[in-house]
Amino acid sequence: MSGEKGGAAGGPAGPGPLGRLAGRTGLWGLVLIVLGLWLAEALHYAVVAGSLHGLSGLGLLAYYARVAVFASVLAATRWLLYMGAVWLFAWLLGLRGLDGRRALVAAAYTAPAHALVALAATPAWLLSGGGGRAGVLVVVASYYSSLAAAAAALAWAVRRITGGGWGRAAAAAALSALLVGLPPAAMLTPGFNVYSVVLYVLQRGQPAG
Numbered sequence: 001m002s003g004e005k006g007g008a009a010g011g012p013a014g015p016g017p018l019g020r021l022a023g024r025t026g027l028w029g030l031v032l033i034v035l036g037l038w039l040a041e042a043l044h045y046a047v048v049a050g051s052l053h054g055l056s057g058l059g060l061l062a063y064y065a066r067v068a069v070f071a072s073v074l075a076a077t078r079w080l081l082y083m084g085a086v087w088l089f090a091w092l093l094g095l096r097g098l099d100g101r102r103a104l105v106a107a108a109y110t111a112p113a114h115a116l117v118a119l120a121a122t123p124a125w126l127l128s129g130g131g132g133r134a135g136v137l138v139v140v141a142s143y144y145s146s147l148a149a150a151a152a153a154l155a156w157a158v159r160r161i162t163g164g165g166w167g168r169a170a171a172a173a174a175l176s177a178l179l180v181g182l183p184p185a186a187m188l189t190p191g192f193n194v195y196s197v198v199l200y201v202l203q204r205g206q207p208a209g
Helices: 002-010 016-025 027-053 058-070 072-092 100-108 110-128 132-162 166-181 190-204
Strands: none
Touching: 016 027, 016 100, 027 058, 027 072, 027 100, 027 110, 027 190, 058 072, 072 100, 072 110, 072 132, 072 166, 072 190, 100 110, 100 132, 110 132, 132 166, 132 190
């Protein structure tokens, strides 16, 4: 009963604007949204890595284009990992009504969460001077803040879809974010790869090669 109630409250495709979009356009609309938000998120990674490379102007623009295009596969993979993880943990915690389609919609809400945190971290990175302890702190804080934001977005979507309590929805979302955001699954996501490389470079105090 709770799954039926949650599904009805969230709409046939899922809750909120992304659920309505999926209902009108199918999953292709979600694909465009997820990849479009990745373009915004990739701006942060390009600025961080580009500053370590000493890039500016056209060099930075070319680097951004390369990151945005080639890492878009990892962004899509991250979305699918969130989908599988949240479906699994919701089911294990007794939350019903989260089928594959609705799980994709719920997972799509992690894309704006990651993008907003990344964009907010960009000026912090620039103000830190792009190195030293301040740079390490910005990189670490932005990565784990993005996981927390993704978990919060997932929890909201799961609760709306299933009609379950906040406790189980938050637990399913937090476990999903940890599964996706930590190795080995994280090695298939764009944020973790940039986070690992940049952190390695900053801790060694060497320019990126």
